[in-house]
Amino acid sequence: MKTVFLTGATGNMGWAGFKELYKKRDRFKIRILARPSKKNIRKLNKYSNDPAVEIIWGDLTCYEDVRAGVSGADYVLHVGGMVSPAADYFPEKTLAVNTKAAENVAKAVLASPDPDKIKVVYIGSVAQCGDRLFPVHWGRAGDPVYASRYDKYSVSKCVAEKIITDSGIKHWVSLRQTGILYPGILKVLNPTAFHVPIRGVLEWATVEDSGRLLANVVEDWVPEEFWNRFYNISSGEQYRMTNYEFESRLLAALGLPAPEKVFEPQWFATRNFHGMWYTDADVLENYLHFRANVPVDDYFKGMKSRLPWYYNLAFLAPAFLVKLFMKPIAHEKGMGTQWWVDHDGDKINAYYGSMEEFRSIGSWAQMFPPHWKKNIQEAQAAGEIRTLDHGYDTSKSIYSLSDAEIEAAAQFRGGHFLGEVSPAEDGAVKKKDAVPHRNKGVIYGWECENGHRFEASLEYVLLGGGWCQECPLDEVTDCTTEKNRFISQVLRAQSRG
Structure with a gap:
């Protein structure tokens, strides 16, 4: 056992x-x-x-x-x-x-x-x-x-x-x-719900x-x-939702109207959320x-069925009362998006782009997401999938990559590959441009675009997408440049609005 x-x-x-x-x-x-x-x-x-x-x-x-x-x-x-x-x-x-x-x-x-x-x-x-x-x-x-x-x-x-x-x-x-x-998600009411971009x-x-x-x-x-x-x-596929769809299903499960009936559009951040x-x-x-x-709709119905009986009475509340109930959550001190308007300009900039962009939100028509394809093949055919470049040939095993190929991947991230730090028992190479069979878990040296030298495995960098942790992970836009083409694919591409 x-x-x-x-x-x-x-x-x-x-x-x-x-x-x-x-x-x-x-x-x-x-x-x-x-x-x-x-x-x-x-x-x-x-x-x-x-x-x-x-x-x-x-x-x-x-x-x-x-x-x-x-x-x-x-x-x-x-x-x-x-x-x-x-x-x-x-x-x-x-x-x-x-x-x-x-x-x-x-x-x-x-x-x-x-x-x-x-x-x-x-x-x-x-x-x-x-x-x-x-x-x-x-x-x-x-x-x-x-x-x-x-x-x-x-x-x-x-x-x-x-x-x-x-x-x-x-x-x-x-x-x-x-x-x-999970069923309890229908009962969760906290201001972080408004940190999530509806699009x-x-x-x-x-x-x-x-x-x-x-x-x-x-x-x-x-x-x-x-x-x-x-x-x-x-x-799986049927659980792919825009955040607007999720909010709509959540409210519908409680017998409540659509988001645009019970929330103000500017309560929701427009960016800066995973x-x-x-x-x-x-x-x-x-x-x-x-x-x-x-089926996702059946699942939401099932979640509702496991809630206490009094949640079945939510449909009796008119939309204006629901909105009145939700408003203090959006205005909660410290965490509420609307509290930031008067008290935390830095968070307004992070979650809305600027105060000007926040004030430009005038109606729900600006917030509705497009009807993107959710099936991978259909999304690819429609040109809606932009596959990010990882800086190396992902069809190859990472353990067969040469030093030159790993250096190219490091340069794609704005840095350099410095070679092996922890020798493996066998197989890990030191000869430049050799094509080895590298061992799992070997730690290598790297240098980022800001000159930080750090240690990490090939698995963490190439398979996991990790990089320098001396650079603040939550301040990427401030500490990376176009030299780091890996992360720039994400930062420069995103539509704002």
Whole structure:
């Protein structure tokens, strides 16, 4: 029987994963780390004496607690950490907690008697893709990793991901989670909802699909080739929505009118928020077979059916009362987009472009997104997919690239390839322009356009889209130039309006 150590088990994705793993308790022992809060204690009480479940009461930022979880484990599913909305209100704490947790996981795995037997699954985030408005609203793993301005949660996920991938752990994988659909999302009311551009896009995942993913990744039938790579999580084509469509479905599920009836158009930011549709959406599904393929409209109806009865009365509220109720949320001190108008010009510039652009929003007619194709083949035929150049021949294995090819990729990012830092046991080359078979996990030296020298694996740079972390990840527009053609593809292309 194998042991699976799961962090974040009391959160939305983690709990769904725990329930799916529990169905397999005849083959897996489940070990979880949870903070001893009253809520968590109540939630886990029924499993406190269950022989299939081991509960470690502790904290991800405490190394000894994490080490206890990792000890003897065959798999580590690192789902835990601070997420929105708490991450939005406590950005610096989020950065500290999420990076420290990743450090503790990596340290504990590598300190194990047999670290190479432990497979680590890291849950990243779509937030690592930064702002991806039209015409670069389609993307794939390997596209530039960066954070939207002020998004310390995204920064924390970028940094934590690199900690895991470049730690020396033999088997790791980064699964970048998107927005999760779960019944409670219908009850979420906070000002970050207005940080999301109504003309933006997101490819969602259901919480049930996310749980099955976690339970399937620990199966023996997952092939070796799956590991040491980056994947985007989604529930597939029918879960591709513009943010306007998402808001419309959300309101309709509650029996409420369309967004233009209950929100003012200028409440919504016009940029500076993550989200994209995936050209590689099915890659992870083809490995892990986790999708239930529930029609999206049926799923929203199902979410509503699981809410308390009084939510069924929402339709009785006239539109003007709903708008009156929503207005204070948009004006909330510190986080509300409308509070920024009088108190935070820098955020107005980041989320709207300028005060002039904010004031130019006069009607909903300016905000409606076009009817973009959602099927990949149809979108390609319509010329709506702009595939980003990664600076090297992506049809090749990164382990077969010559030094010259890697240098070209580095120059595409505005920098240089400096060669090997950590010698591999065999196979890693030092001869210029040789065509090697490079080993996985070898750390190389790089230099960015700003002269920072840093270390990173080929996997992180070429497969993951990562680059220099000495350059502030949430200030990319200030610290990069056209010399970095990799990120400039994203920054210069986006339509603003």
